[in-house]
Amino acid sequence: MLVLTPVAVEVVSAITSASNLPDASGVRIAAVETSPGTANLSAELVDCPFDGDHVLAQKGARVYLDQTAARFLDDKILTAELDVDGSPRFMLFEPETDVPN
Numbered sequence: 001m002l003v004l005t006p007v008a009v010e011v012v013s014a015i016t017s018a019s020n021l022p023d024a025s026g027v028r029i030a031a032v033e034t035s036p037g038t039a040n041l042s043a044e045l046v047d048c049p050f051d052g053d054h055v056l057a058q059k060g061a062r063v064y065l066d067q068t069a070a071r072f073l074d075d076k077i078l079t080a081e082l083d084v085d086g087s088p089r090f091m092l093f094e095p096e097t098d099v100p101n
Helices: 006-018 069-070
Strands: 024-036 037-047 054-058 061-067 077-081 088-095
Touching: 006 024, 006 061, 006 088, 024 069, 037 069, 061 069, 069 077
Parallel strands: 024 061
Antiparallel strands: 024 037, 054 061, 077 088
């Protein structure tokens, strides 16, 4: 299952807290296009999970994964950072990679 770093949890929580969406809001990651061994993913703020989504919840942060994204991200680590404009930037890593905090 996808693992969220503490920084990813903080960023997702900050995004959802700053929105005017309901308490069940979260970041949804979905596969836009796939080919063998790869997937193009999109992330968006949504007010609740879609039917069939996998739900990851940690310390108030909610990440929703469509079924294809969940399979592709099953062994990955998600971290995040805020750029100079305060916009989130999410990054995926393999488990054996040295992931930034």
